[in-house]
Amino acid sequence: DAEITQSPRHKITETGRQVTLACHQTWNHNNMFWYRQDLGHGLRLIHYSYGVHDTNKGEVSDGYSVSRSNTEDLPLTLESAASSQTSVYFCASSGTLQETQYFGPGTRLLVL
Amino acid sequence: GDSVTQMEGPVTLSEEAFLTINCTYTATGYPSLFWYVQYPGEGLQLLLKATKADDKGSNKGFEATYRKETTSFHLEKGSVQVSDSAVYFCALSENSYDKVIFGPGTSLSVIP
Numbered sequence: 340d341a342e343i344t345q346s347p348r349h350k351i352t353e354t355g356r357q358v359t360l361a362c363h364q365t366w367n368h369n370n371m372f373w374y375r376q377d378l379g380h381g382l383r384l385i386h387y388s389y390g391v392h393d394t395n396k397g398e399v400s401d402g403y404s405v406s407r408s409n410t411e412d413l414p415l416t417l418e419s420a421a422s423s424q425t426s427v428y429f430c431a432s433s434g435t436l437q438e439t440q441y442f443g444p445g446t447r448l449l450v451l
Numbered sequence: 452g453d454s455v456t457q458m459e460g461p462v463t464l465s466e467e468a469f470l471t472i473n474c475t476y477t478a479t480g481y482p483s484l485f486w487y488v489q490y491p492g493e494g495l496q497l498l499l500k501a502t503k504a505d506d507k508g509s510n511k512g513f514e515a516t517y518r519k520e521t522t523s524f525h526l527e528k529g530s531v532q533v534s535d536s537a538v539y540f541c542a543l544s545e546n547s548y549d550k551v552i553f554g555p556g557t558s559l560s561v562i563p
Contacts, residue, residue: 372550381455381540381553382495397550429494433549439485440551442494 342366345430345443353451358417360446362430370433371413372440373397373405375426382429388413420450453478455554457541463560464531472526472557474515474541482543484508484517484524485551489538498526498539531561 343364352358362371369390374382374397384397386405394405402424404416417424430443458473476484486498486508499508504519513528524541541554 370549374553379555381542381555382551383553384550387550431495431551439497439500442487442496444494 343430343432343441343443345428345446347446348444349447351449351451352420354420354422356420358420358448360415360417360428360430360448362413362415362443363411364430364432364441364443365411366432366434366441367410368432368434368441369410370435370440371407372431372433373403373413373415374429374431375399375424376429376445377426385415385428386413417448420448422450424448425450453482453543453545453552455541455543455552457539457554457557459557460538461558461560463562466533466561466563467530468561470526470528470531470535470559472539472541472559474524474526474554476522476524476541476543478522478543478545480545481519482545484515485542485544486513486515486524486526487540487542487553489540489556491537495540531559533561533563535559536561 346361372387373385388407428446431440433440454477483502485500487495488498499510501508501517507516538556540556544551
């Protein structure tokens with residue numbers, strides 16, 4: 340069955356370190372998205388991509404970057420982790436023409 | 452910009468009670484509207500959606516009607532079960548497959 344996976348599921352890191360969260364989907368979807376979930380804010384869009392080599396900034400992109408070298412993967416990098424980036428991160432993907440988004444299981448990140 | 456407002460939680464109901472979770476939105480165009488559900492420890496799942504005015508989305512006994520005149524998309528269920536305990540997110544998107552703007556979420560607890 341097609342799916343979307345995220346790794347790691349849990350991560351503890353220190354302030355200032357670089358961290359990369361992986362997202363992999365097997366639907367061959369063109370569109371991929373990264374959100375963060377914080378209490379009282381729902382999910383907020385960090386970055387998104389409409390295809391290979393395409394990336395766009397979302398609402399809360401500062402301190403994050405993404406790259407899209409193939410259809411299946413959209414890794415999210417925190418260049419220099421900050422405590423304000425402690426959150427739960429969700430990856431999502433969608434195809435085109437009326438398909439909805441499918442979400443991964445999430446990565447819980449703690450920055451100490 | 453576009454935004455979604457939901458009623459504050461948490462909401463606690465007894466089993467078989469009637470559920471309403473209010474949702475209103477602000478959008479410049481004619482968005483698609485969604486309800487997503489997040490069960491404890493899991494990612495988000497699409498519960499239902501409506502893509503145009505007066506459409507009714509329904510799934511698992513939940514319903515919501517796209518009301519353009521009141522810019523609302525309230526979630527209802529006639530008889531909740533303990534298994535409905537989760538966080539519910541109202542959301543909108545300019546297209547069904549594109550980036551999604553989420554409300555803050557409403558936590559529902561159903562007690563036996």
